[in-house]
Amino acid sequence: MSRIAGRIVHGLHARDTRISPEGRGTDLQLMRESNWLLVLNYVRTHGGLPRAEVARQTGLSRTTVGNIIDDLLTEGLVRESGSERAIPSGGRRVIPVHFNADVAHIVGIALGRHRLIMVVTDLGANIIGRVEVPFPAYEGPDVCLPLLAAAVRDFISSQGLPWNKVIGVGVGMPGIVKDGICLSPTIPGWVGTNVYERLCDLVGLPIYLDNNAKLGALGESRFGNARDVESMLYVRVGTGIGGGLVLDGQVYRGGAGSAGEIGHMVVDPHGPVCACGNNGCLETFAGKQAIVDLVRERKPEVADIVTVLQLAQAGDPICIAALQRAGASIGAIVSGLVNFISPVLIVVDGSTMRAGELVLAPIRAA
Numbered sequence: 001m002s003r004i005a006g007r008i009v010h011g012l013h014a015r016d017t018r019i020s021p022e023g024r025g026t027d028l029q030l031m032r033e034s035n036w037l038l039v040l041n042y043v044r045t046h047g048g049l050p051r052a053e054v055a056r057q058t059g060l061s062r063t064t065v066g067n068i069i070d071d072l073l074t075e076g077l078v079r080e081s082g083s084e085r086a087i088p089s090g091g092r093r094v095i096p097v098h099f100n101a102d103v104a105h106i107v108g109i110a111l112g113r114h115r116l117i118m119v120v121t122d123l124g125a126n127i128i129g130r131v132e133v134p135f136p137a138y139e140g141p142d143v144c145l146p147l148l149a150a151a152v153r154d155f156i157s158s159q160g161l162p163w164n165k166v167i168g169v170g171v172g173m174p175g176i177v178k179d180g181i182c183l184s185p186t187i188p189g190w191v192g193t194n195v196y197e198r199l200c201d202l203v204g205l206p207i208y209l210d211n212n213a214k215l216g217a218l219g220e221s222r223f224g225n226a227r228d229v230e231s232m233l234y235v236r237v238g239t240g241i242g243g244g245l246v247l248d249g250q251v252y253r254g255g256a257g258s259a260g261e262i263g264h265m266v267v268d269p270h271g272p273v274c275a276c277g278n279n280g281c282l283e284t285f286a287g288k289q290a291i292v293d294l295v296r297e298r299k300p301e302v303a304d305i306v307t308v309l310q311l312a313q314a315g316d317p318i319c320i321a322a323l324q325r326a327g328a329s330i331g332a333i334v335s336g337l338v339n340f341i342s343p344v345l346i347v348v349d350g351s352t353m354r355a356g357e358l359v360l361a362p363i364r365a366a
């Protein structure tokens with residue numbers, strides 16, 4: 001794939017389809033790349049269309065669109081199919097142009113405290129492979145980042161995909177991430193690590209790194225429940241509690257990059273001490289460990305959240321009460337945010353949400 005094609009592909013799913021100033025040469029080059037992106041995004045979202053229709057819809061001349069599509073064909077980013085929707089026009093066959101999502105692949109990684117979840121997608125964001133591997137994040141970045149790079153290579157080769165077709169890796173991790181640097185001690189030993197730079201070196205591919213809840217919010221807003229929603233609050237309930245905010249269609253980061261850290265909003269100032277040093281943060285009521293600890297006060301044999309979820313599904317009142325307390329705490333914080341931000345949609349996600357209505361109902365009630 002040529003450099004121009006690479007830049008175009010990286011701009012594909014952005015709401016703002018202007019090319020970033022990075023890599024921009026002359027205004028002419030910028031215009032050329034913008035036109036490529038315009039045509040490619042149109043073909044991607046609208047399916048098999050003849051060139052003349054693409055020209056009509058994008059407002060570009062037929063000649064310009066014809067040249068761009070020839071270039072996109074050379075790059076493998078589109079394909080022409082003569083068999084479908086061929087319409088006779090003035091005696092000539094009209095050949096529809098399709099987006100070729102298989103031309104390259106993207107790896108997505110959820111970096112957790114104990115495991116890595118990896119997916120590989122095509123350029124249409126269709127998941128074509130998924131794997132979950134143990135990940136000892138507590139051993140620190142010196143041990144873990146080389147492990148992550150090796151895991152990505154193993155994963156791609158196990159999927160039978162050529163490495164040179166992978167055009168980038170998106171990594172979501174817990175805690176505050178700004179300019180590629182982990183800023184919060186969410187995973188002990190990682191604070192101050194330039195995770196972005198080290199992954200670029202170790203993996204050898206473009207890396208997109210951000211907080212997992214911000215990426216969750218971005219994913220929901222581009223491909224999930226919040227498509228075409230201008231303002232959305234995303235809450236991720238798992239080991240920690242993360243939040244992501246989409247305002248005017250863009251993920252809001254805040255000045256320090258820490259917007260959305262709802263896990264450390266205080267539910268009860270006299271509550272338990274949190275890992276962050278404060279008392280009574282939401283995580284100390286609704287994080288996985290807090291739920292398990294509450295259950296263990298009366299059922300010491302319960303080891304983990306999976307057991308709590310299973311027992312709650314089977315009707316165990318102690319486990320149900322612990323999950324409901326978590327939901328009520330989340331609801332208390334979320335209802336305050338809703339009053340302030342007035343989002344169109346709230347998406348609640350994360351492993352604890354396997355409990356379904358047990359956690360969701362108290363959130364709704366708040």
Ligand SMILES: [Zn+2]
Pocket residue numbers: 263264265274275276277278281283
């Ligand atoms: Zn805290």
